[in-house]
Amino acid sequence: MKRNKFFSPALMLEGIKQTKVVGICFAIVSILLSCYFPFLKIMESSANYWKSDVIMDLGSFVLPIFVLQYLMPIVVVFVLFNFMNSRKASDFYHSIPLSKTCIYVTYTIVALLWSLAVILVSTFLSYILYSFAPEIIINSEFIWTTIISSFILAMLITSITLVAKGLSGTLFTNIIITLIIMFLPRIIILLYTSAVNAAVKITDVSFMSFADIYNNIIFAPFTTNQFMYGYIKQETLPISNASTLWYSAILAIIYFVIGFFINKFRKSESAGKSAAYKGVQPVVRILLGSIPLLLISTNLACGLNVSVEFWFIGIVISLLAYFLYELITTKNAKKLLTAIPFYLIAILVNAIFVVACVGEKNFILNDIPEPSEISSVSISNYIDYSNAINIDDNYYKYKAEDVKFNDKELIDILQSSLVDTVEKVKESNFDELTRDNYMPYDVIIHCSSGRDIKRTIYVNINKYNGSSKPSLDSYLYKNQEYMDILFSLPTDKELKSIKIDSSNMDFSKDELNELWKTYKEEFNSASDKNKSILSYRDNSGNYDNIYGINNITNIKVTGYVGMNNFSQHYLVNANITPKTYSKLINKTMSKLIKDNIIDTVKKNESDAAYFRLDFSDLKNTNNNFILEYYNDNIGDDDLMMSPSVDGTLKRYNVNYSDSGIDKKYIPELRKISNIIINAISDNVDVEKDNLIQCSLSTNVNFEYSYDDDRISGYSLNSQSETVYVNITDEQYDEINNILSKCSKHTNYVDTEN
Amino acid sequence: MIKAENVTKKFDDFIALKNMNCEIPEGCIYGLVGSNGAGKSTFLRLITGIYKPDEGAITIDEKPVWENQEAKNNFVFVPDELYFTSQATLNKMSKLYNACYKNFSFERFEMLVDKFGLDPKKRIASFSKGMKRQAAIICALSCQTKYLFFDETFDGLDPVMRNLVKNLIFDDICERQATAVITSHSLRELEDTCDQLTLLHKGGIVFESDVQNLKTSLFKIQAAFNMNYDKKLFTDNGINVLDFKKTGVVSNSIIRGDKDKVIEILSGFNPIILDVLPLSLEEVFIFEMGEMGYKFEDIFEKEEEKDEKK
Secondary structure: OOOOOOOOHHHHHHHHHHOHHHHHHHHHHHHHHHHHHHHHHHHHHHOOOOOOOEEOOHHHHHHHHHHHOOOHHHHHHHHHHHHHHOHHHHHHHHHOOOOHHHHHHHHHHHHHHHHHHHHHHHHHHHHHHHOOOOOEEOOOHHHHHHHHHHHHHHHHHHHHHHHHHHHOOOHHHHHHHHHHHHHHHHHHHHHHHHHHHHHHOOOOOOOOHHHOHHHOOOOHHHHOOOHHHOOOOHHHOHHHOHHHHHHHHHHHHHHHHHHHHHHHOOOHHHOOOOOOOOOHHHHHHHHHHHHHHHHHHHHHHHOOOOOHHHHHHHHHHHHHHHHHHHHHHHOOHHHHHHHHHHHHHHHHHHHHHHHHHHHHHHHHHHOOOOHHHEEEEEEOOOOOHHHOOOHHHOHHHHHHOOOOEOOHHHHHHHHHHHHHHHHHHHOOOHHHHOOOOEEEEEEEEEEOOOOEEEEEEEEEHHHHOOOOOOOHHHHHHHOHHHHHHHOOOOOOOOEEEEEEOOOOOOOOHHHHHHHHHHHHHHHHHOOHHHHHHHOOOOOOOOOOOOOOOOEEEEEEEEEEEOOEEEEEEEEEEOOOOHHHHHHHHHHHHHHHHHOOHHHHHHHHHHHEEEEEEEEEEEOOOOOEEEEEEEEOOOOOOOOOOOOEEEEEEHHHOEEEEEOOOOHHHHHHHHHHHHHHHHHHHHOOOOOHHHEEEEEEEEOOOEEEEEEOOEEEEEEEOOEEEEEEEEOOHHHHHHHHHHHHHHOOEEEOOOOOO | OEEEEEEEEEEOOEEEEEEEEEEEOOOOEEEEEOOOOOOHHHHHHHHOOOOOOOEEEEEEOOEEOOOOHHHHOOEEEEOOOOOOOOOOEHHHHHHHHHHHOOOOOHHHHHHHHHHHOOOOOOEHHHOOHHHHHHHHHHHHHHOOOOEEEEEOOOOOOOHHHHHHHHHHHHHHHHHHOOEEEEEEOOHHHHHOOOOEEEEEEOOEEEEEEEHHHHHHHEEEEEEEEOOOOOHHHHHOOOOEEEEEEEEOOEEEEEEEOOHHHHHHHHHOOOEEEEEEEOOOHHHHHHHHHHHHOOOHHHHHHHHHHHHHHO
16 A cells, blocks of 8 residues: 555544644633633624614734734644654654654645634634624624634644744744744845835835835734724735735745745754754854844944943843853853853854945945936825825825826936935935925836936926925826826726724625625716815815815725725715715715614603703814713712813804703703704705714723722713614704704804805 | 665764775664664664765665665664654554555554553553653554664563564564664674674674574684693694683683584593583674674673673
């Protein structure tokens, strides 16, 4: 019978048996976490008087499942491949009729199976538990995102641990080398790029786009500090990016293959030794000694002064790391003497780092092509960026990179501006460039030789036309390709997600697609000027009332242009995109009705002891109306303020402002809320001309803190919903009558009218 | 057949085996003797594919051993330092061996467990040193491989168990034409077990020979004659005397040659006493090595003294 050289099912079962204690422990922890977080969310949502839908975000969902995969693969691989640390165990595995390849592949599969099992159990358990809270809405895509991202993390960490296990033969060195492989390359890349970027200032040295920290799934979650709190929304969570997943999966495969060869050539007699191969011991020692020095080197490379204390601390930590590692692993003080000369290599590594940083800085600053050498330029960031939201990952920025301008005058302006910019950087006068008369442009210079150079060029506005805008605009607007991009929307292929900004309402994928379809039609038929307004690129757009009644909200779309992840906001405006506007409002209203939100509001109103009425600008441009109910069951003096009225009834030129209304008028004031509530109930299909926007707030969402089962404190976490109401003239007059009766008021003269 | 050709193995600066050549025929019990550090365990680890030779080649049935699943399926190795998985019981270990060896027999396993009287459900970690060795032997013999390698296997076994293990090995040799390679630092251990013996010293083979030949080619003659005689009486008649001692009229001689012919020659002198006494393997080794210029004590005595002290 010919045996499979790469895989043994029987050994796999043995491996599973050997790791069942560890696997089951992790499964239990995972199950507990999977129950704990949904339980918290369910408790949180049950405390919500609104009983409105709570849209679950990916961050909260994935976190308890994802974090476990940082540790689990390491422990499982350590247990499975523990034989590599013991001579007798290693001899046994080398003598049995299974090749090293077979053991390596089979045990790796065992480790991955455990991870996958734990991920699947936790993911589906979480999903099932969340389903017990009907008001919590989870996108079913979360399941696959969670499973795939967590599994790729497990793959990467498993492979790294396998490499570390192959290179070393004791638990201590296993751990140290695992950590080094996991973190050190990223730390070096990060320090190098940040040192060069800080020194150069006019380019971003992401010298290899795959080296971007967002790409590595181990680091990606920590690129946003919100990760640990689970507040990250789906579209901004880096671990769900395709580029992150692909990069990390490929990296995992590379490490797996490296581990395979290391394991294949590893000798049985290496078991129990700190290093399995000659050279590993000094290399690890040198790396450990180099890391603390790198922090000094980075500062030196940036051109910063390094204080004596910093030098001292860095060198002491470096020496400690270097010699302690040697002492712990060899347990032989004499070896320290032989290790002394090698410490110079750690210093040399740092010297090379500094030289490389300075060399790259000088290269970048001296790399200025002559105008004759430039065939064309691309300008990525100049799209009236001053008004653009999220300029960093703006859709148009990435699209514009593909447009090539070859006007000679434009090239001349940018080339001479680059010379000026570089001179300022060299003279350490960079601050001058950040003043108002300079405008930064992200430019890709396409040289005739085929080389591309990416620079941020500061153009002196005064120098070229003296107006508030550089004359570069005319070159840009002359280019039809550029203009087409400017007035386009992301294509369906480029889109990854659509979301209604600033809405707690959950819209299904179909509803969002339908809204986007309507929006696209309206956008495409709008004038160029209006397109600019809708995509936040026009200075003259009125964004003061961005969440007001005309500019009701944004549609936020995310997706990819090539490997770049973009996030772009589009305004929903009552005048420019009326169909989208109506659809959005009606959908929101019908959902509110469906979810009995009005009943909840009524109930709150009847329970409330105090309330606050803020009708600032009611029925004028913004039409904001805030009604807040304070429940008297809470018993907090600070919250038990007197009812207050604040606002302007513009139609009557009356300004109401009273924070101390007599309590006897409370029933009267309640009538106002009744008017609003009745208006909401009566008018589901709203007409935009009669709309007011009413923010109904209650103090229902309290977070209590307990001390020996006694409530010792709480904090207010105001929950509000925005609803849209048709309000008739009669109702409006009635509100004014009530306010006139119960509040002191001053005449208000509308200067605009 | 196991063949080692010019095998050299180094550990850093230490040469464990140097240019070793050896052939182990099938169907025999092959003994490797030598002091600690002679290279016995290293040699066994080389022929079991645990170590890769730095120079030379090792083949089993003309197949290289290193990283060769098929070749490895033909042998099982019981090392001097035994390995069992954590929380292992004999039952669990049998499953692991079954996962690795295609001829593993649970029937034989149960029979052996019964013979050794071990509890297969009990944790091996709680076994005594001898019981652990028995457990390893049970697993190994259940694999029913063509070759069996035992490194210092009889260490820690009581005489009863030694005999049981030896008998089981004999059974395997007889019934399945298996080949066993056994190492020991004690000659007495292998004396009644092996067909072939090889003496290793400082990483090289001092000599190898068939045990039966060794024992029959050398013999001790105790003789007394009614005349005054000395060694010359023997040598002048063409007898190869390796050692001659005379107390009174009785002499003890170690002789190499044809036993019957020597008796016939000496009977012609009308001896009062003429007895052929068997030689222990140790005695044979002393004289054989003496002839080769080695001192037996240099290789064995110190080790055995250490054993006795223990």
